[in-house]
Amino acid sequence: MIIPTIPTPEEVLDKGFGRAKKAANKVRTSKIPHHQKAKRIEETRIRTACQVIEETFKKILEDVPRIEELHMFYQDYIDVTVGVDQLKKSLGALNWAVELITKLEGKYIFKMRRTSPENASNVRREAFGRISSVVYRIEDELNFLDFAKGKLRNMPTIDFDATTAVIAGFPNVGKSTLLRQITSAEPKVADYPFTTQGIQIGHFERRWQHYQIIDTPGLLDRPINDMNEIELNAMVALEHLADVILFIFDASETSGYPLESQFKLFEEIKRVFKTPIFCVFNKMDLVKNVKYLNEYINKLEETLMVAAAEGTGVSEIIDKLEEFNNEKKRRGRTDV
Ligand SMILES: Nc1nc2c(ncn2[C@@H]2O[C@H](COP(=O)(O)OP(=O)(O)OP(=O)(O)O)[C@@H](O)[C@H]2O)c(=O)[nH]1
Ligand SMILES: [Mg+2]
Structure with missing residues (x-):
C-alpha cells in the first residue's frame, strides 16, 4: 500500500x-x-x-x-x-x-x-x-x-535483491508455460498498467540466490510501433527491473507467427532494451523443418532449445540464469 x-x-x-x-x-x-x-x-x-x-x-x-x-x-x-x-x-x-x-x-x-x-x-x-x-x-x-x-492498491511486489528476468515474445509462443516450468509455485498476479491480465511474477531459488521471472501478457508480445506512449513508458519501467530478457521464439511457428516476424520483434526489443537477452526457442518438439529453423538460429550468437510443455531444456535455462548471476556478481566485485 x-x-x-x-x-x-x-x-x-x-x-x-x-x-x-x-x-x-x-x-x-x-x-x-x-x-x-x-x-x-x-x-x-x-x-x-x-x-x-x-x-x-x-x-x-x-x-x-x-x-x-x-x-x-x-x-x-x-x-x-x-x-x-x-x-x-x-x-x-x-x-x-x-x-x-x-x-x-x-x-x-x-x-x-x-x-x-x-x-x-x-x-x-x-x-x-x-x-x-x-x-x-x-x-x-x-x-x-x-x-x-x-x-x-495492487501494485506488484518486486524483490529488488533477486536476479530478474523479464519474458518477451509473440502471443501463444509458450511464455506462461515456461514461467510455470521455471518457477516452482503458481506465479503471483499483480496489476500492471495496460496489460489487462496484469503482470505475472514467479520465483525460484538456487544456491541461496533468489531469481524472479516476470511475464507481462499483452505488452512485450507485439511490434513496438503499435504501442502508445503510455505502453512505451510501461516498457521503460520494466527495463528498470530486468537484469536479463528471455526472448521466446516459437520454433514450430504453430502459434501462427512466422519466424521472420518473431525475429523482427526480437530485434526491436533488443534495440529498445539495453539489457542482455537470452534467445529461447520453444516448442522444439513440434519442429519439422530444421534447416529452415537453422537459418534463424545461425543469425544469433547463442540460443537455448526447449520444449516447455514437456519441461525439456528448462534446466538449461536455469543454469544459464545462474551463470549470468555469477558473472554479474563477479563484475560487481571488480567494479568496487
Ligand atoms: N507442443 C508444445 N506446445 C507448447 C509448448 N509450450 C507451450 N505449448 C502450448 O502452447 C500454447 C500457448 O502456451 P502459453 O504458455 O499460454 O503461451 P503464451 O506465450 O503465454 O501465450 P499468451 O499469454 O497468450 O501470449 C499452450 O497450448 C501450450 O500448451 C511446447 O514446448 N510444445
Ligand atoms: Mg501467457
Missing part, C-alpha cells in the same frame, strides 16, 4: 468540528472568571478543530512514501498509472492546507483573546468558516489521492 485512506472534505470537517465540540464540553470552567468562560470554550473549539484537521493531513503526508526515494520501477509505475507530477501536486496541496490552518489557528486564538465574551461565538464561527473553505479548496486533490490509492 502506497497511499493511506483519504477522507472527503466533509469527513475531515466532521471529525475536526465534532472533536472540537467534545473538547469544549470537557473544559472545566469552575475556576475561570465568569466573563471569560465563553471565550475559553470557543478558544478550545478553534484549537481542537485546527489541530485535529492538521493531524489528519499530516498523517497522510507521513504515510505516503517519498516518491523520489522509491525504486525507479515504482516511480515509473506511479507515473504511468496516475502521474507523478499530479501526485506530488496533490500532496503539496495537503501541505499548503496544513500551513494555512496552522496560521488560522494562531490568528483566531489571538482574535478570541481580544474580543468581548458576547462576540466569542461569532469569532469561532468565522474561524470555522475559514477552515471549511481551506479544506474545500483541496477537494479535487483529496479526490485525486483517493483515486490514486485505488489505482496503486
Whole structure:
C-alpha cells in the first residue's frame, strides 16, 4: 500500500468540528472568571478543530512514501498509472492546507483573546468558516489521492535483491508455460498498467540466490510501433527491473507467427532494451523443418532449445540464469 485512506472534505470537517465540540464540553470552567468562560470554550473549539484537521493531513503526508526515494520501477509505475507530477501536486496541496490552518489557528486564538465574551461565538464561527473553505479548496486533490490509492492498491511486489528476468515474445509462443516450468509455485498476479491480465511474477531459488521471472501478457508480445506512449513508458519501467530478457521464439511457428516476424520483434526489443537477452526457442518438439529453423538460429550468437510443455531444456535455462548471476556478481566485485 502506497497511499493511506483519504477522507472527503466533509469527513475531515466532521471529525475536526465534532472533536472540537467534545473538547469544549470537557473544559472545566469552575475556576475561570465568569466573563471569560465563553471565550475559553470557543478558544478550545478553534484549537481542537485546527489541530485535529492538521493531524489528519499530516498523517497522510507521513504515510505516503517519498516518491523520489522509491525504486525507479515504482516511480515509473506511479507515473504511468496516475502521474507523478499530479501526485506530488496533490500532496503539496495537503501541505499548503496544513500551513494555512496552522496560521488560522494562531490568528483566531489571538482574535478570541481580544474580543468581548458576547462576540466569542461569532469569532469561532468565522474561524470555522475559514477552515471549511481551506479544506474545500483541496477537494479535487483529496479526490485525486483517493483515486490514486485505488489505482496503486495492487501494485506488484518486486524483490529488488533477486536476479530478474523479464519474458518477451509473440502471443501463444509458450511464455506462461515456461514461467510455470521455471518457477516452482503458481506465479503471483499483480496489476500492471495496460496489460489487462496484469503482470505475472514467479520465483525460484538456487544456491541461496533468489531469481524472479516476470511475464507481462499483452505488452512485450507485439511490434513496438503499435504501442502508445503510455505502453512505451510501461516498457521503460520494466527495463528498470530486468537484469536479463528471455526472448521466446516459437520454433514450430504453430502459434501462427512466422519466424521472420518473431525475429523482427526480437530485434526491436533488443534495440529498445539495453539489457542482455537470452534467445529461447520453444516448442522444439513440434519442429519439422530444421534447416529452415537453422537459418534463424545461425543469425544469433547463442540460443537455448526447449520444449516447455514437456519441461525439456528448462534446466538449461536455469543454469544459464545462474551463470549470468555469477558473472554479474563477479563484475560487481571488480567494479568496487
Ligand atoms: N507442443 C508444445 N506446445 C507448447 C509448448 N509450450 C507451450 N505449448 C502450448 O502452447 C500454447 C500457448 O502456451 P502459453 O504458455 O499460454 O503461451 P503464451 O506465450 O503465454 O501465450 P499468451 O499469454 O497468450 O501470449 C499452450 O497450448 C501450450 O500448451 C511446447 O514446448 N510444445
Ligand atoms: Mg501467457
